[in-house]
Amino acid sequence: MKNLKVSSITIALLWGVLLFTGCTRSDTAVPRPEGYCRIDRVDTIYTPRVVDGLSFDLPSSALVAVNDKPGWFNIEYPYYRATLWCSSVTLTKENRERQLVNSRELVYVHASKASAITAQSYVDEEARKYATLYRLEGDVATPLQFEITDSVSYLFRGALYFDTTVVADSVAPVVEYITDDVCRLVESLKSNSRGGI
Secondary structure (H helix, E strand, O other): OHHHHHHHHHHHHHHHHHHHHHOOOOOOOOOOOOOOOOOOOOOOOEEEEEEOOEEEEEEOOOEEEEOOOOOEEEEEEOOOOEEEEEEEEEOOOOOHHHHHHHHHHHHHOOOOOOOEEEEEEEEEOOOOEEEEEEEEEOOOOOOEEEEEEOOOOEEEEEEEEEOOOOOHHHHHHHHHHHHHHHHHHHHHOEOOOOOOO
């Protein structure tokens, strides 16, 4: 019985020593896993914009910067540090096939870095509007691209770029938000004065 009492006291003392030595303050740094901040949706209020004869809806927080080169402009998202690089080309019989092929080549040039490329189509027969939204998975420079055309007179395309190195997991929410904006842009795109869109 005495041995049991001694061993109980010994175990209690050992636990006490472990408790006091384990809870002491240490001035050495403890490494933490890398984490990313939560990114919330900034703006869902869409307003009509007119750029280079094109009319479409964008979030009110998005800025439009017109380029010196005709048909080129950027849609900037300052909060997300992202930019949609956009261009509009008038199609003719001579350049139509080449422009449409070039547009698709600009997407698939990223195939070596992308883990997958998915294409989502949008068709509005009444407005003669055909669009394709490309999602590029993985750590690619441009995770989202789109093209809109009537396949006869115009081609409007865009590609999303970030101001920082792209880590797919960290920019995924932003890509989703901007994808929603691009879908709204496609649906709201109206005809211009050049006889195109």
